[in-house]
Amino acid sequence: MVEKLSFSKGQRLRALFIIANIMFFILIGIIVLVPLWKVIADSFDEKASLIQFRMLPADFTLDAYKMILEQDRLYRPFLISVATTVIGTLCSLTVTTLFAYGLSQKELLGKKIFLTYVLVTMVFRAGIIPIYTAVSKLGLVDTLISVVVIILVDAYYLILMKNFFSTIPVDIIDAAEIDGCSPLRVFMQIILPLSKAGLAAIGLFIVVNYWNMFFEYLMFINDTKLYNFQVKVRELVLNADTAGMEQTEFSTQTLRNSVVVLTIVPVLILYPIVQKYFVTGVNLGAVKE
Amino acid sequence: MNKAQALSPLGKRFKKSFAFYFFMLPGIIYFALFHYFPIFNMYIAFKEFNLAGEGDWIGIANFVEMFSSSKFYQVVGNTLILSGFNILLQMSVVIVISLLLNEIRFRLFKRTIQTIIYLPHFLSWVVVASVFHLILSPQTGIVNVLIQIFGGKPIYFLGKEEWWRPVYLFILLWREIGWGTVIYLAALSGIDPQLYEAANIDGANRFTQMRVITIPHLIPTMVAVLIWNLSKVLNLFHSVLVLYSPAVYDVSDVIETYVFRKGIQDGSYGYATAVGIFKAIIAFILVISANKIVKKLRGEAII
Numbered sequence: 001m002v003e004k005l006s007f008s009k010g011q012r013l014r015a016l017f018i019i020a021n022i023m024f025f026i027l028i029g030i031i032v033l034v035p036l037w038k039v040i041a042d043s044f045d046e047k048a049s050l051i052q053f054r055m056l057p058a059d060f061t062l063d064a065y066k067m068i069l070e071q072d073r074l075y076r077p078f079l080i081s082v083a084t085t086v087i088g089t090l091c092s093l094t095v096t097t098l099f100a101y102g103l104s105q106k107e108l109l110g111k112k113i114f115l116t117y118v119l120v121t122m123v124f125r126a127g128i129i130p131i132y133t134a135v136s137k138l139g140l141v142d143t144l145i146s147v148v149v150i151i152l153v154d155a156y157y158l159i160l161m162k163n164f165f166s167t168i169p170v171d172i173i174d175a176a177e178i179d180g181c182s183p184l185r186v187f188m189q190i191i192l193p194l195s196k197a198g199l200a201a202i203g204l205f206i207v208v209n210y211w212n213m214f215f216e217y218l219m220f221i222n223d224t225k226l227y228n229f230q231v232k233v234r235e236l237v238l239n240a241d242t243a244g245m246e247q248t249e250f251s252t253q254t255l256r257n258s259v260v261v262l263t264i265v266p267v268l269i270l271y272p273i274v275q276k277y278f279v280t281g282v283n284l285g286a287v288k289e
Numbered sequence: 290m291n292k293a294q295a296l297s298p299l300g301k302r303f304k305k306s307f308a309f310y311f312f313m314l315p316g317i318i319y320f321a322l323f324h325y326f327p328i329f330n331m332y333i334a335f336k337e338f339n340l341a342g343e344g345d346w347i348g349i350a351n352f353v354e355m356f357s358s359s360k361f362y363q364v365v366g367n368t369l370i371l372s373g374f375n376i377l378l379q380m381s382v383v384i385v386i387s388l389l390l391n392e393i394r395f396r397l398f399k400r401t402i403q404t405i406i407y408l409p410h411f412l413s414w415v416v417v418a419s420v421f422h423l424i425l426s427p428q429t430g431i432v433n434v435l436i437q438i439f440g441g442k443p444i445y446f447l448g449k450e451e452w453w454r455p456v457y458l459f460i461l462l463w464r465e466i467g468w469g470t471v472i473y474l475a476a477l478s479g480i481d482p483q484l485y486e487a488a489n490i491d492g493a494n495r496f497t498q499m500r501v502i503t504i505p506h507l508i509p510t511m512v513a514v515l516i517w518n519l520s521k522v523l524n525l526f527h528s529v530l531v532l533y534s535p536a537v538y539d540v541s542d543v544i545e546t547y548v549f550r551k552g553i554q555d556g557s558y559g560y561a562t563a564v565g566i567f568k569a570i571i572a573f574i575l576v577i578s579a580n581k582i583v584k585k586l587r588g589e590a591i592i
Contacts, residue, residue, distance in 0.1 A: 018392075021389055024389065025398075032467070036408075036420060039419075051428070099313045102312040102313035109303050114317075117317070117320060123577060124328065126327035126330065128549060130328065130330040130562055130565065137326075138326075150323060153316050158316070212411075212415075214413060214527075219549075219553055230415045234418075238418055238422055260416055264416055271411060
């Protein structure tokens with residue numbers, strides 16, 4: 001009898017823990033989501049600057065988004081963000097996978113040298129001023145080429161891709177080579193189609209990196225016409241006092257919130273796919289040379 | 290390596306490798322131009338180099354200036370304080386969250402929570418800073434609205450020296466709390482379930498199981514993460530750049546933001562490079578040692 005009682009008491013404690021644990025994670029979820037939700041709600045709120053506690057717009061409006069669509073100074077940075085992200089990702093994937101495929105060749109002469117060549121850049125970084133000097137000497141300051149090429153190959157993704165290619169059975173490649181396929185054709189028609197998971201994993205991270213880039217713009221670009229959306233958001237929201245915002249009929253506060261929302265949206269759209277693949281990325285990371 | 294897979298003679302290997310050198314060429318050029326060329330450019334630390342242009346060689350004068358400047362010690366101090374607290378706070382919270390998350394048996398709920406808490410990691414620092422800038426604003430921010438409702442005075446969280454550090458650490462935690470759990474959850478899912486079954490038969494309750502099975506299995510991961518984070522102790526940069534302001538430089542200015550202001554904004558390229566070299570060398574030593582230690586402990590290097 002006593003034993004039975006203590007057993008049920010144990011169950012009760014367990015049930016209590018399970019409930020408390022779930023409540024705890026609901027709270028964590030709220031802490032993560034509320035700041036984002038508040039910004040989204042305020043981006044549709046005509047009276048965003050109204051000092052009052054609320055979680056939904058006081059006066060619903062789409063004016064801020066319309067304003068972004070109409071004003072060159074607002075939509076131009078957005079288009080620059082889209083363009084550099086698309087071009088950057090394509091270039092980055094091409095250069096990274098080609099390099100990785102070369103490195104993954106078992107019989108590559110000088111493989112150790114090439115690997116060291118890459119790994120050195122992971123542990124020793126020149127720092128921002130020497131990088132700026134180099135980009136400046138190459139004549140790339142104030143061009144969008146600078147921000148596209150500066151993160152063209154990430155050593156970490158390169159190694160991930162190389163390890164991914166190494167897992168593809170050699171027999172397939174040998175068979176193709178006997179049939180007279182050139183290495184480039186083998187790569188394009190056999191290797192790449194077999195590597196969709198790896199490509200998706202690093203591709204999505206590369207997209208996010210290009211989309212989220214802002215510091216490189218501050219460093220290499222003086223011409224405000226070439227700024228991307230992140231830099232624009234920084235100017236409008238973080239440096240609001242110096243940005244010289246013109247006063248409009250509706251609250252500038254609404255506009256501030258809406259530009260932040262527009263920066264989040266592409267990440268939100270990609271996020272479910274990213275989530276599906278980042279586990280692949282993390283697992284790939286476990287496969288070490 | 291398998292002995293049976295003997296390598297072909299050199300000549301044949303070179304012929305086979307030749308095409309792949311072309312594949313690798315663009316990447317090799319990239320690293321040469323944007324990693325090795327900058328490393329070469331570090332020589333400007335030994336020159337007088339400012340807005341007036343590249344001047345004379347001045348030996349170690351820039352380094353002497355650096356070590357005799359009180360600002361330099363302040364930014365190194367700030368970097369260590371902010372990073373140190375961040376590593377301690379982040380690790381302890383992330384480990385607790387991982388252990389608790391691992392206890393949740395409702396798969397859908399667990400997945401939903403994971404989806405939510407991983408999200409901020411994918412937002413740029415500009416977005417994260419903007420979100421908190423908006424909700425912490427002393428005039429319109431919702432946090433200050435609440436404070437006023439409860440009769441308090443609005444607080445300028447990001448503009449007051451006594452508030453900046455705790456708020457900064459909270460924002461870092463907010464962004465990375467979920468992402469940090471990925472590595473621990475992977476380690477947790479690797480624990481053999483038979484261990485728990487055996488413990489169950491022996492009558493061990495969940496907390497005892499956590500103490501004798503889960504935590505010992507997590508320790509290698511914890512040590513690896515700790516060492517790896519310690520090796521990156523000097524790397525705070527973008528998060529500070531978007532969250533600090535001149536009013537709080539004394540408590541927030543870190544090595545990289547100092548280098549950025551001195552170099553890119555003031556144009557003291559030579560001096561800023563000297564500070565950068567100091568950082569690069571310490572960071573290099575830390576990363577290499579961390580890699581060695583982890584390799585010894587886990588038999589597997591990070592790099």
